[in-house]
Amino acid sequence: ILAIVGGFGTPFFVSTGEGNYIVLFTYITILNVGMLVLSYFKNWYWLNVICFAFTTIIYGSWLGYQVSEKPYPPYLGALIFASIFYGIFFLMNIVNNIKEKRKFNWSEITILLTNTFMFFVAGMVILNNV
Structure with missing residues (x-):
């Protein structure tokens, strides 16, 4: 857990203030793909939740600032990364769950629904400002 928290904090500790969202979200994508590979082998629910929470907070904060404050927001990049x-x-x-052939519990369904809802919200924010 400490390693993933450090992984998500690293871009902010070493940031030069340049604000390159492509580098930031590519790095976060690499972290999340690593967790995707681990989730195939292990059912580490809390690490999935931590990754989801940090990614949602970072992306949501960036999206709220970029779409509302900038004269030429990066709509395409925002939609691609969402x-x-x-x-x-x-x-x-x-x-x-598919690999182990077991049923989803309520917390896993909650994360799936929250993920879908957040994607919908991001899409609406982006498309509302186009």
């Missing part, structure tokens, strides 16, 4: 994050977290929460 789609990537949605796909990763969808797979992350179902891959172990």
